[in-house]
Amino acid sequence: MSIILAILGFMTESAPPTPAQLMDQLARAAAAYYRHFAVASGEHGLTLMQGKVLGLLRRPMPMRTLAELLVCDASNVTGIVDRLQARDLVRRETDPADRRIKNVVLTTEGERTVERIRARLTTDLTALEQLDDEDRRAFQRLLGQVFP
């Protein structure tokens, strides 16, 4: 490689970020993600947690499973689901196979709400849709590598 090209390469290539710098950027990104999510949920009078639960209910699941996915004690889920149910966004259905289990199901209104929250998030993170195929693959790989 010629000296000229080496110098050009040196000038255009920025120094790679340190792991500490990436950690900082991850912190900002995570905060930004939840800020968007909280705003989108708030537009429907929902808290971040309530929005999270709606988002998890792509299919009905037991209270216990919700607690595991939210990484919180099962007793908390009772209150969160209570408040969602009071607004007719979800309902509890006793499992016929094991009457101890209550499956939480999105109502039609709940489905509509989660749809709107997702749409709003998509609008906010427009940059995600503007990535080309190569960038999407790279982003997927890197996220999967750091958060396996």
Add this chain to the structure above:
Amino acid sequence: MSIILAILGFMTESAPPTPAQLMDQLARAAAAYYRHFAVASGEHGLTLMQGKVLGLLRRPMPMRTLAELLVCDASNVTGIVDRLQARDLVRRETDPADRRIKNVVLTTEGERTVERIRARLTTDLTALEQLDDEDRRAFQRLLGQVFP
């Protein structure tokens, strides 16, 4: 390009993720980041919020600034800083130039604690350190693009 190579390329190259799939992965990554952060803070008897405040105090700053960075009402910061101060992790210093302002400062013990939290996070996200220069650059660029 020969048909053989085209087929090989088709077989090895996975389909790029959709924006919706990336959104899902971002949600998981953000949740995982805060899970790690909450665990690291919890090891010092701190909540996620208290850990966040310590992490922000690289330099002293007014309560008001903290509220802006945390994206919460200023009244909340009073309680959070109260609890950190009760444990001698921070102290309030009235600004001599404007006596309305109280600057929050890390104590030596606070510095030690935030150091340990960061160290633990680094241990947890080892994958971050194992990325090569190219991947670090790409990750930085992509994060910056999606969360400007």
Add this chain to the structure above:
DNA sequence: TATTGTTATACTCTATAACTATA
């Protein structure tokens, strides 16, 4: 008057422990 920080209040999220209904 405007701004910084605090207090009071009400609601939500959180973990722990004790309880019930079911298996």
Add this chain to the structure above:
DNA sequence: TATAGTTATAGAGTATAACAATA
């Protein structure tokens, strides 16, 4: 006995409104 869910409780985060001190 073991598991799923609830209740009771106490502590922490949250927004709103009203307030004191300072500019």
